[in-house]
Amino acid sequence: MAEADDTGELLLTPLHALHVALGARMVPFAGYDMPVQYPTGIIKEHTATRVSAGLFDVSHMGQAHLQAEDGRHETVSAALETLIPAEILGLEHGQQRYSQLLNADGGILDDLMVTRPASAADDGRLLLVVNAACKEADYAHIAAKLPSGVSLHRLDDRALIAIQGPKAADAVAPHVPGAAGMAFMEARPGTFDGLDIHLSRSGYTGEDGYEISVASAHAETVWNTLAGDERVSPVGLGARDTLRLEAGLCLYGHDIDETTSPVEAGLLWSIGKRRREEGGFPGADRILREIADGPSRRRVGIRPSGRAPAREGTQIADTDGNGIGTVTSGGFGPTVGGPVAMGYVATEFAKPGTALQLMLRGRAEPAEVVKLPFVPPGFHRG
């Protein structure tokens, strides 16, 4: 997958030539030359995903296997649980879970998806999907911390294609037997018109949909087949960002980073009950203390009252003008039809309905804390 671009050092996904042929505007992202938008534009791509189905190339993300030599789920789970706060031991076959790689201070090194193989014959393995910008550091971090008998294997020869939206299941069903019956956060091997794939019913838009992992050599076939469905539109990174922002999902390096804990970030739901009792993950001291006493700041949804978008870095003040936090993601929400933002505020200001001010170009603009997500999720609960 990671071929060097001959005009520079940017990497290309297996679908790069297709994006260029579609007229996409290509931008550097996490070391890859990626489509930020197609000629349709960000708002149309966003809306297509909310009302029908969007097709995304997310092959830049890191796919890897964690493998225990003894073939036991307990062994590989124990190894990963030393690095993340999620319940992995208790994962069922074919179940996917969201978690975070933590540093010793309980800050977030990256967020990731972890899947237990659907077949008991593959026990002892976990499937990981990590962020593109973090993958080299993640792999080095994980490899350095693994006990003997557990090893990390990069799957650099695989593409990852997401299809998201209320019509995604209908578009995938004719090609992938059994896909329609999968539940949200279920994952398993399958076939796409006979080609071997691995798919999960999950994504990063707040909509129903799938992420399809396929050998790079077959990526164009899968993409072209799905893109050929009139219900499906190609969607670039621009709309991927507006979709996830409206869905209240964190973007690593913006809403979460090495200084933010999962508790501050509102990701407590992703920390397993047993893990809260036992600890045993990096930064457990801080995280368990924040669970008990409450964190000093929290990630919240913010709705500016006016029409001006509040971008990342915008200072947040209380109604008296005292600084209480910073916007970490913000812009225009096409489905909301106005500006939306997320940011961290001192905990006393985190309650939905709290009035805030945003410092925009030297002016204080009124805003309000709102419950996340900004748009109701369309997940398929099965």
Next chain:
Amino acid sequence: MSMLRFTKDHEWVKVDGDEATVGITDYAQSQLGDVVYVELPDVGRSVTAGGEAAVVESVKAASEIYAPLTGEVSAVNDALADSPSTVNDDAEGSGWFMKIKFSDKGELDELMDEAAYKAFVEEQ
């Protein structure tokens, strides 16, 4: 009789007597993508050639709009507040930003004519 001029910041300037209508070019709107917000100066505000006069925001980012001429803002396109996408649909017509009563005719010589601007865009 009006005269059309362009800036290196991809603004068009339509000059009628001592008043100039200012907007962003079709090339500029195509580069910005979907426009979602436009912030215009107050009527009566003094602006300086090359100084900040307005802000246009696309889904992705905010961009400053610079005054092409020194003078006083004599009108702004209030319709953009409710329909910023007019900038995408008709950048060089109903998507205009502001009118400036300009004070220094000499500044017009710094601007490009249509042929020069076309060549400038092709170099981009």
